[in-house]
Amino acid sequence: MSHLGLAREPNSLENTQVFEFSITARSGRARAGLLTTPHGVVKTPLFMPVGTQGSVKGISPRELKEIGSQIVLANTYHLLLRPGPERVRALGGLHWFAAYDGPWLTDSGGFQVMSLGDLRKIDEQGVTFRSHLNGDLVVLTPERSIEAQEALGADIIMAFDECPPYPSSPDYLKASVGRTLRWLERSLKAKTRPDQALFAIAQGGVDLELRRTSVLATVAFDTPGFAIGGLAVGEPKEDMYPAVELSTRLLPDHKPRYLMGVGHPEDLVAAVALGVDMFDCVYPTRTGRFGYALVPEGRLNLKLSRYLDDPRPIDPACDCYACTHYSRAYLSHLVRAEEILALRMLSLHNLRYLHRLMEAAWEAIQSRDYGAFAREFAGRRFREGIPPWFTLALREGGHWG
DSSP: OOTTOOOSOTTOOTTOOOOEEEEEEEETTEEEEEEEETTEEEEESEEEOEETTSSOTTOOHHHHHHTTOOOEEEOHHHHHHTTOHHHHHHTTHHHHHTTOOSOEEEOOSHHHHHHTGGGEEEOSSOEEEEOTTTOOEEEEOHHHHHHHHHHHTOSEEEOOOOOOOSSOOHHHHHHHHHHHHHHHHHHHHHOOOTTSEEEEEEOOTTOHHHHHHHHHHHHTTOOSEEEEOSOSSSOOHHHHHHHHHHHHHHSOTTSOEEETTOOOHHHHHHHHHTTOOEEEOSHHHHHHHTTEEEETTEEEETTSGGGTTOOSOSOTTOOSHHHHHOOHHHHHHHHHTTOHHHHHHHHHHHHHHHHHHHHHHHHHHHTTOHHHHHHHHHHHHOTTOOOHHHHHHHHHTTOOO
16 A cells, blocks of 8 residues: 555556446436446446546545546646656556546547647648647657557547547548548557557547448447547537437447537436436536536526625535535635635536536436436526427437427
8 A cells, every 4th residue: 555545556457357338227218337447337427527637627536536526537638748658657657646546538639639720730640739838749640649548547548539620521521530430440459458448439520421420430340438529519509419319329339438528517418318428528627717616507607796695505405515614605705816715616516516417317317217307407407498409319318208
């Protein structure tokens, strides 16, 4: 046992378990499952906090576990640039380096490459870009992405993909789908560690024919899990949800499904209705740092003066530290005073809100009544009427009427 309180020795692979996924209950197309990783068994559906630099901003590993976090996501692009994957490997991998001994997932860097815009060049070999830290020229290929992720040591790693921006021309989307499939093949050939599960990523934007082509071709690689990529990048939800519905309908039923970059509460409820199991997004922590708190009706803007005399907790139903110890008035004061504690507490609360939401979804699926849960959520969240895209998700998922 180290001074960090973690039971495993650095770089140790003892007691490695086979990666497994089992569905324990269904309600319509919504599924409750158990996902086994080398660092623990987790319940799905679940939301993964984003630890871009190997740390969820302002939240300690102990707090992450206390609020119900099950898997933490780290960013390959950022850790590649700083401190470097080999340094992380030498210091025991993410589990030891970051002192979080639960399951980790690392993304491939594809989304960050897309967000670089004119700072990057994409060709068949990979992506060449300038570091946003010091301007150094960096080449990221499928092989380098997998090498970096193996050094970081996450339980789940992602194939290197091209995430096209929205909007993109049909020709660009078609080319990116083909390139992502070729990069998937190279990613699989580059993988060497048996204790990591590599998830493939389907692309295609909101073009349903290209999305179908991408999903069906990706499924043929039979990876342990599959991700739905290229969505939540600025497209209207009316276009996003037909793509999610099609993807979950075509993906294997017995493999976990991961909708990348999605973290708004209403999106989680809608996508679970269609059979999605895993989510990640910076939304809850970034929103907290901006002074907003998530509640069933939407968000509270604690910068507003109306909360300065409000003695109530953020959410009386929430069991997080912020809600059981502080009033809206105190947190509003801290936000206006730009105190770090406010940003920490709001981030912690927002993460706990999403974890509680997924825990409630799990219970509803177990009781075979996800539709009632989703409709009750919608009644509180959409006070001016349920939007058509949400109705579509519930109807196609077998939860409406």
